[in-house]
Amino acid sequence: MATRKKSLLKVIILGDSSVGKTSLMNQYVNKRFSTQYKATIGADFLTKEVVVDDRVVTMQIWDTAGQERFQSLGVAFYRGADCCVLVYDVTAPNSFKNLDSWRDEFLIQAGPRDPEHFPFVVLGNKVDLENRQVSTRRAQQWAQSKNDIPYYETSAKEGRNVEQAFQTIAKNALAQEAEVELYNEFPDKIRVQSDGNRNGNSDNCQC
């Protein structure tokens, strides 16, 4: 059999506007942080190669726009995701409350095969700021109540926990990628019709 390709994971980052989704991604991929806020339009795409349990994996990260008006794009972007990262801002209680609806929205739109066990990761971002409003305990409780979603407190600015969080994201997504049943299917028998073939995908012309 031919050599198997590297795995590729589609990772979606969701959360309210300005919780730091783009900053987290930039810190993770480019090791950079900027205090300047630039709203994401639609979605940004970044690629990062990681090693998980000796396997090289390519992460295709979809950094989506948090703003309401981009939500209509949801279905298109969420389709076929391998992992979903929910981000909130520890200094903004509303962004934490909204995690529920982000999660529900994702599950409805993406329609994964096994929603109960779909890999999510929750990130409480901006822990470097002093005016923290959502306690670690509250966030942990919420994450536990949703089928034990892994929870990390991060600072995109200081790079705190970012690497670890994404490592978990890759690992959990990969665990879901069950071995594809390669050989258990018998192909359909070809249909030959006496009055010419009509099962093809178009016109009936010949050379």
Added chain:
Amino acid sequence: MENNENKCENGQKEQDHQIDYRRDREWLEKPKHIFILSEAGKPIYTFHGSEDKLASLFGVMQALVSFVQQNDDGITAIFAEGYKIVFLVRNSLILVATSRTNCSTHQMQTQLSYLYNQILSTLTYSRVNRSFEKRKNFDLRILLSGSERIIDNFLVHDNSVRKVTNDVFSNLTNSISIMKIPITDRNNIVSSIQSSCSKIKDLIFAILLAKNQLISLVRLKNQTLHPVDLKLIFNLIDCSESFKSTESWVPICLPKFDMNGFMYAYITYLSEDCEACLILMSSDCEAFSVLKEAKSKITDKLRRNNCFNAINQEIFSNGYNLDALNIPEMVHFVYKPKGIYQIICSEIKPPYTSVSEFKKLEGIYFDLYRKIHKPHAPLKLIYEVRESEAALAWVTTTHELYAVFQPTVEKNDVIMLVDKLFKAIAKDNDNLFIKNHPYF
């Protein structure tokens, strides 16, 4: 399929760990790119570079397609400065072509549609569908691995990057090249096949080809072989040297015949002294030994009937020779009768024997083809005098002709030369084209 970690056709695929393609001049300046991705935006194939490194770009392509889909619309093409980006969405797959050349949108879509059929040919429509139905995040590369080179091979021919061959013109005109063989010899070949195969159950097609040219096609009663399906077979044979040394038993889906099932092809070359490839296609996956037996009968009969000589003569010839027809002012032509998907091209002679000049010739024909077949405003005749040649495209009710002449040719003489060519072709018509593919 053999291990094919490095796609040799494009060389650099595996040695580019550090390259950021979006900043890589060489990658950016390729005249043509092809990308195939899933509806989820996961990469499946890229002609240049490695899919993994381009994962972000694939995401952008998916976003563009789905953004337009939101409004119950579909994206066809994007025109940017000097670029054209063409999209084709089919059955959970998104195919994208970019070009800096003068290909028309329609031509690029035809190419993409061919590549889509190439994937179906390897996996079948139902297999692709089922894979994505089960998991939207499915990585189709798992099933396609080892077959990428078949796609590579088509693309290399489709836009001849380095080869100087008339094959590119059969793609341009969506046709098959026919090997020129005297009709009595071709009839002999056909009857050798018929008499060896007439009683074999489930045998649907018997195809004999050499040098990417069709020698004969014999078929089960009432069954037709679509030119797209035949081209898929040609491409498979062309890119697999291994068929030359062994006999092979290969499941092939012919999407225009039945896109959900496999045919089983017994593929082998006739013999060391006649390198034509025989393909016997059956609907029965157990037919190998029956077909193997048939092949040896066919080979014996062909040899006895002197058909090897007739075939070899063409294998070793350079093609239809314009000097022999006494039309030296015409440098090259492509001729296609109306109503059948067959063409004949003349031998490629200087200056077009060099890769760079041949690319120019290819450019001229692509340009002419695009102009004369312009949707909504097709033309009948184009005559252009260019710097180093005169070029003609002519579509009538009975045929299409594309030709280049020496730059010194007089306009009035062109008509006379073309007329001479038409007469020669008419005289040779029975040997140049196959009017009706016989039954077993």
